[in-house]
Structures are given as C-alpha cells and as structure tokens.
Amino acid sequence: MTFAVQQAVNAFTVGAIYALIALGYTMVYGVLRLINFAHSELFTAGAYVAFLLVGALGGTGHPGLALLAALLTFVAIGLFGVTIETVAYRPLRAAPRLAPMLSALGVAIIIQNAIMLVGGKRPLVYPSLLPSGTFDLWGAVVSAKQVTIFLVAVLLLAGLELFVNRTTLGVRIRAVSESLSTASLVGINPNRAIALIFFIGAGLGALAGILYASFYGVATFTMGFVVGLKAFTAAVLGGIGSITGAVLGGFLLGLIETFATALLPVLTDGVVGTEYRDIFAFLVLVGVLLFRPTGLLGDQVSEEAMVYKRDF
Amino acid sequence: MTSEAVALQRGGQWRGALLLAAVPLLLGLGAPLLANYPLRVLDLVLIYALLGMGLNIVVGYAGLLDLGFAAFYAIGAYSYALLASYQYDLHLPFELVALLGAGLAGVAGVLLGIPVLRLRGDYLAIVTLGFGEIIRILLNNLNDVTNGPQGISRIDQAHFFGLPLSSPLDFCHLLLGLTVLVFLLVWRLEVSALGLAWAALREDQDAARGCGIDTTGAKLLAFGLSASIGGLGGVVFAAMQRFVSPDSFTFRESLIVVEVVVIGGLGNPLGAILGAVLLTVLPEVLRAYADYRLLLYGLALVLVILLRPSGLITRQHGPSWLVARLSGR
Numbered sequence: 001m002t003f004a005v006q007q008a009v010n011a012f013t014v015g016a017i018y019a020l021i022a023l024g025y026t027m028v029y030g031v032l033r034l035i036n037f038a039h040s041e042l043f044t045a046g047a048y049v050a051f052l053l054v055g056a057l058g059g060t061g062h063p064g065l066a067l068l069a070a071l072l073t074f075v076a077i078g079l080f081g082v083t084i085e086t087v088a089y090r091p092l093r094a095a096p097r098l099a100p101m102l103s104a105l106g107v108a109i110i111i112q113n114a115i116m117l118v119g120g121k122r123p124l125v126y127p128s129l130l131p132s133g134t135f136d137l138w139g140a141v142v143s144a145k146q147v148t149i150f151l152v153a154v155l156l157l158a159g160l161e162l163f164v165n166r167t168t169l170g171v172r173i174r175a176v177s178e179s180l181s182t183a184s185l186v187g188i189n190p191n192r193a194i195a196l197i198f199f200i201g202a203g204l205g206a207l208a209g210i211l212y213a214s215f216y217g218v219a220t221f222t223m224g225f226v227v228g229l230k231a232f233t234a235a236v237l238g239g240i241g242s243i244t245g246a247v248l249g250g251f252l253l254g255l256i257e258t259f260a261t262a263l264l265p266v267l268t269d270g271v272v273g274t275e276y277r278d279i280f281a282f283l284v285l286v287g288v289l290l291f292r293p294t295g296l297l298g299d300q301v302s303e304e305a306m307v308y309k310r311d312f
Numbered sequence: 313m314t315s316e317a318v319a320l321q322r323g324g325q326w327r328g329a330l331l332l333a334a335v336p337l338l339l340g341l342g343a344p345l346l347a348n349y350p351l352r353v354l355d356l357v358l359i360y361a362l363l364g365m366g367l368n369i370v371v372g373y374a375g376l377l378d379l380g381f382a383a384f385y386a387i388g389a390y391s392y393a394l395l396a397s398y399q400y401d402l403h404l405p406f407e408l409v410a411l412l413g414a415g416l417a418g419v420a421g422v423l424l425g426i427p428v429l430r431l432r433g434d435y436l437a438i439v440t441l442g443f444g445e446i447i448r449i450l451l452n453n454l455n456d457v458t459n460g461p462q463g464i465s466r467i468d469q470a471h472f473f474g475l476p477l478s479s480p481l482d483f484c485h486l487l488l489g490l491t492v493l494v495f496l497l498v499w500r501l502e503v504s505a506l507g508l509a510w511a512a513l514r515e516d517q518d519a520a521r522g523c524g525i526d527t528t529g530a531k532l533l534a535f536g537l538s539a540s541i542g543g544l545g546g547v548v549f550a551a552m553q554r555f556v557s558p559d560s561f562t563f564r565e566s567l568i569v570v571e572v573v574v575i576g577g578l579g580n581p582l583g584a585i586l587g588a589v590l591l592t593v594l595p596e597v598l599r600a601y602a603d604y605r606l607l608l609y610g611l612a613l614v615l616v617i618l619l620r621p622s623g624l625i626t627r628q629h630g631p632s633w634l635v636a637r638l639s640g641r
Binding site: 091275 | 371375376377379427428431433434435437438439441442443445446449452453514563567570574578603604606607609610611612613614617618621
C-alpha cells in the first residue's frame with residue numbers, strides 16, 4: 001500500500017511536468033501539423049534563464065523572488081517561442097511538410113548548443129525554488145516540492161482550459177486550430193492566434209523546465225531531449241491536438257512509466273533495473289500508434305492519425 | 313518519343329557514363345599516393361556518403377523524416393562486433409556478416425515501420441528519434457552482450473574474398489566499390505516504377521493512393537532499404553575501427569547524416585556525396601572550433617531550409633542529368 005501511494009505521488013509529479021510540456025506540442029501540432037522539436041529545448045532554456053534571473057535578482061530564499069523569476073522566464077521564453085515561429089516556421093507554412101520539421105530540428109540544435117556554450121557542459125547545481133520539507137501520507141514520504149509542482153501544474157492547466165474556452169482570444173485559438181483557412185475567412189488573423197499559441201506553449205514549457213530542474217536539483221543542457229520525447233508521447237497518447245488529452249496523457253504516462261519502472265526490478269528479481277525507465281514511453285508511443293493512433297481523446301480524427309483501414 | 317529514340321539517346325550517353333565512372337576509378341588508383349591521415353578522412357567521407365545515400369531514400373525520395381538512422385548503423389556495427397570477435401569467440405567471415413548486418417537492419421526497419429508508416433508521415437520522425445534512443449540505452453545496459461559503455465574491442469581483421477582489409481587504403485578501395493554499387497542502386501531505384509511511386513507519395517499521399525499506389529508498401533520498402541544500407545555502413549565501420557562503443561551511435565550521428573542529405577541536396581545521391589565531403593572535411597579543418605560544430609550545423613540546417621530548400625545540388629541535377637550533360641547534351 002505504502003509502495004503504491006509512494007509511486008503514485010512520484011507519478012503525479014512527473015506527470016504534471018509531462019502535461020505542461022505536452023500542451024506546447026499538442027497546440028502547435030493541432031494548428032500547424034508540425035512537430036516542434038524546438039519545444040524541448042525551450043524547456044531547458046526556461047530552467048537556465050530562471051537560474052540566471054534568480055542569480056541576478058540576488059539569490060534564493062524569498063518565495064516572491066522565485067515567483068518573479070518564473071514570471072519573467074515565462075514571458076521571455078514565450079516571446080522567444082513567438083520569434084522562432086516568425087523567423088523559422090512562418091515562411092515555410094506553404095512548403096512541403098518536411099521543410100518546417102527540418103527547420104524546427106535546426107532551431108532545436110541551435111538552442112541546445114547555445115545553452116551549452118553559455119551555461120557550460122557540466123550539470124548545473126540548481127537552487128530549489130520550491131518550498132522544502134516533507135510530510136507523511138499513508139506511510140509514503142511526500143515532499144512539499146512534489147505538492148507544489150502538482151498544484152502549480154493543475155492551476156496552470158485549469159487556467160489554460162478557462163482561457164481557451166471562455167475568452168475571445170481562446171475562441172480564436174480554437175477556431176484556427178479547427179481550420180486555419182476558415183478562421184481567416186471569418187476575420188480571425190491566424191498569425192496572431194498562432195503567435196499566441198507559441199507564446200503560451202513556450203512559456204508553459206519553460207515553467208515546466210524550472211519545476212523539473214528545481215525538483216531534481218540539477219539542470220543539464222541535454223535534459224530536454226528525453227523529456228521532450230516523453231511529453232510528445234503524452235500528447236499522442238491523449239490525442240494530438242487536444243488540450244485535455246495532453247493533460248490526461250501526461251498524467252497517464254507518468255503513472256505508466258513510474259509503476260513500470262518500480263515494478264520491473266521486482267518482477268525480474270533485479271535482473272532488469274531502473275536503467276530501462278526511458279524505454280516505457282517509447283513502448284507506449286508505439287502501442288498507441290498501433291492500436292489507437294487517434295489517442296484517447298482524439299475523437300475528431302485528425303488528418304495525421306488517419307489510418308487506411310485496409311492496410312493492416 | 314519512340315522506344316528506338318530512347319534507346320538511341322541512351323546509346324549516345326556512353327561518354328557521360330564513362331566520364332562519371334572514371335571518378336571512382338581515378339580515386340582508387342590515386343589513393344595509394346595519399347598518406348594515412350587523408351586516407352582516413354577519405355574513408356570517413358565515403359562512409360558518410362554511403363549512409364547519406366541510404367538515408368536519402370527515406371528523406372529525399374519518400375519525403376519522410378528519419379531521425380534514428382544511427383540505430384541501423386549501430387545494428388550493422390554490432391553485428392560484426394558480436395559475430396566476428398572474441399566476445400562470443402565467433403569469427404564469421406566479413407562478407408557473410410555484411411549481408412547479415414544489412415539484412416538485420418532492414419528487418420528492424422520494416423518492423424519499426426509497420427506501426428508508423430501506415431499513418432501519415434510525421435510520426436516517423438518522433439518514432440525513429442525514440443528508437444535511436446532505445447538502441448543507445450540497450451547498447452549501454454545489456455552488459456553481458458555488448459559490454460555496455462566500454463564497447464567491444466578485439467574485433468577480427470576482415471578479409472574480403474581472401475584479400476585482407478587492414479590499412480586505410482584497403483578500406484578506401486572497399487568503400488569506393490560499395491559507394492559505386494549503392495550509387496548505382498539508388499539511381500536505378502529513383503528512375504524505376506518504385507521511384508516514381510515514392511515521388512508521388514512525397515508530393516501527395518492521397519493522390520498517390522488514388523492512382524493505385526500501395527503507399528504503405530512503398531514507404532516500408534523505402535524505410536527497409538534505407539535501413540539496410542545503414543546496416544551495411546555499420547558493418548564496414550566496425551571492421552575498419554575494430555572497436556565499437558555506444559558513443560558512436562548517438563543522436564548526434566543520426567543528425568549528421570540528416571545534414572549530409574539536406575545540405576547536399578534532397579533526393580540527389582550526388583548531393584549526398586557532396587554533403588559527406590563538406591561535413592567530414594570542414595570539421596577536420598576547423599578542429600579548433602569543435603564546440604561550435606553542432607551550433608553551426610543547426611544554423612546551416614535552418615538557413616538551407618529557409619533560403620535554398622533544395623540543398624546545394626537540386627534534385628533535377630541528379631546522376632541522369634550529369635551523365636547527359638557530360639555526354640554533351
């Protein structure tokens with residue numbers, strides 16, 4: 001029982017982070033049908049920018065300071081995301097699908113290596129920007145960090161859900177992701193809606209980066225790679241293009257991965273250990289593509305997920 | 313044009329074909345004059361040219377993005393490392409392992425392709441990215457089989473039909489031969505019915521399907537063929553280095569092959585060769601700036617896509633064009 005509770009707590013912590021990143025992938029894919037490879041690097045960039053900001057603002061300690069640094073990071077990376085879209089993706093909107101994907105890949109490599117050149121190759125010892133302390137929950141040890149990460153993520157996700165469903169800007173975003181050309185027919189400027197999507201997606205990804213680095217106490221310039229892969233898997237699992245799906249997929253992937261990793265050594269008598277943690281997300285991805293390519297909530301079959309039934 | 317006219321035109325192109333064939337021939341004859349270091353660089357160029365032409369089938373012909381090419385390269389390399397070394401005290405001949413390695417990589421490609429390729433193209437990028445990472449994790453952690461991060465050393469010296477392959481010069485000749493073979497293969501494929509199917513698929517999948525093309529089958533063939541060329545490259549790489557470790561098969565490696573294809577020229581084997589030359593020789597010259605290498609690769613990728621999406625040599629200026637041109641047409 002304690003084991004299950006402990007693993008569930010861990011699962012919801014990583015799940016919350018996956019969900020926050022998955023949103024950026026799913027919103028961009030929903031509108032542009034583009035796998036935004038740069039997104040995972042914005043996650044890393046968020047952690048590094050917040051680190052620099054906290055240093056510039058005069059160290060840790062005050063919670064208001066961490067909040068301010070997070071807010072500034074959100075805006076900075078958000079604007080960076082918008083810039084990337086304008087410079088590297090917008091000119092390619094009419095080009096063959098391969099072009100924007102390659103451009104996104106190039107941008108991802110640029111960001112990752114720029115971070116390496118600025119922040120160094122060595123892992124960064126990350127200050128904890130989250131409240132410390134632990135408490136007991138049905139025998140499991142829960143840290144205040146974990147609770148904070150979960151609450152922050154849930155608040156942000158709820159905020160986004162409200163924003164998208166209850167505001168005019170949100171309606172525009174939904175209209176554009178439904179159909180870019182039809183939305184522009186009814187007077188919505190698709191470029192603005194897309195810019196907004198990149199702003200929000202990149203900002204949330206950056207916040208996820210801060211939470212992730214604070215939780216593990218370390219940041220590396222390559223940390224976005226695997227996390228990004230998992231977050232994209234979460235988006236596919238939930239149903240790509242669906243915001244609710246990304247959240248569901250994020251938490252679900254967190255659960256699957258955490259429990260599978262925890263159970264694997266037990267089931268195999270320790271022959272196979274936790275070093276295979278990163279494999280489960282890939283298995284989930286392949287499984288979803290095999291059996292339910294539209295994802296859990298992808299009822300409105302996206303063009304991409306469409307399978308020619310006769311083939312297999 | 314009547315078939316006689318085509319035959320006549322083809323017949324008139326022997327001059328171009330001979331001129332083109334003279335390039336690898338002269339390279340092979342001139343290679344003994346080179347010192348070991350330039351020969352090693354040349355070997356590397358040829359390996360990347362081989363890999364580039366292989367990846368080009370997927371990316372350039374079928375228009376799909378494969379970000380895990382290093383995985384197939386690794387499958388080939390570890391095939392040789394496991395089947396011709398003291399790891400299991402197996403010492404299979406190089407020729408056999410070359411076939412096995414290419415075959416295994418091809419099978420892996422088809423198996424990986426089945427869940428993804430019946431869908432539209434985009435997911436392939438992310439699945440191959442994940443597959444590359446999985447292979448790396450397996451190579452690092454299956455200690456009993458692969459020796460983990462230490463890698464496998466004491467790999468057998470290869471023999472090619474009795475001739476020993478030991479010096480960089482031997483491998484230069486082997487690789488020249490393989491490059492010519494693969495070049496001819498992909499060139500013939502491009503102008504075959506299958507090549508036309510790939511072109512149709514690349515331009516518009518639905519229209520291709522409407523014309524009766526088995527899109528999933530065509531994509532699987534492209535992916536499997538490309539993977540087996542990657543596997544073949546891996547076998548040669550392992551025989552040449554006589555040491556393999558997971559470090560040689562990271563995402564960075566996949567990325568370099570993608571750059572070779574995209575910067576050289578999508579859908580053009582001549583472009584892949586040019587890309588291989590540029591991306592191998594430039595880093596050698598600019599060794600002092602090694603830290604900036606990937607940053608520049610990223611920048612180059614974005615700039616090429618934005619400013620010259622066809623790459624340095626366009627698709628139209630492929631081998632067929634070159635032969636016609638050299639024949640004075």
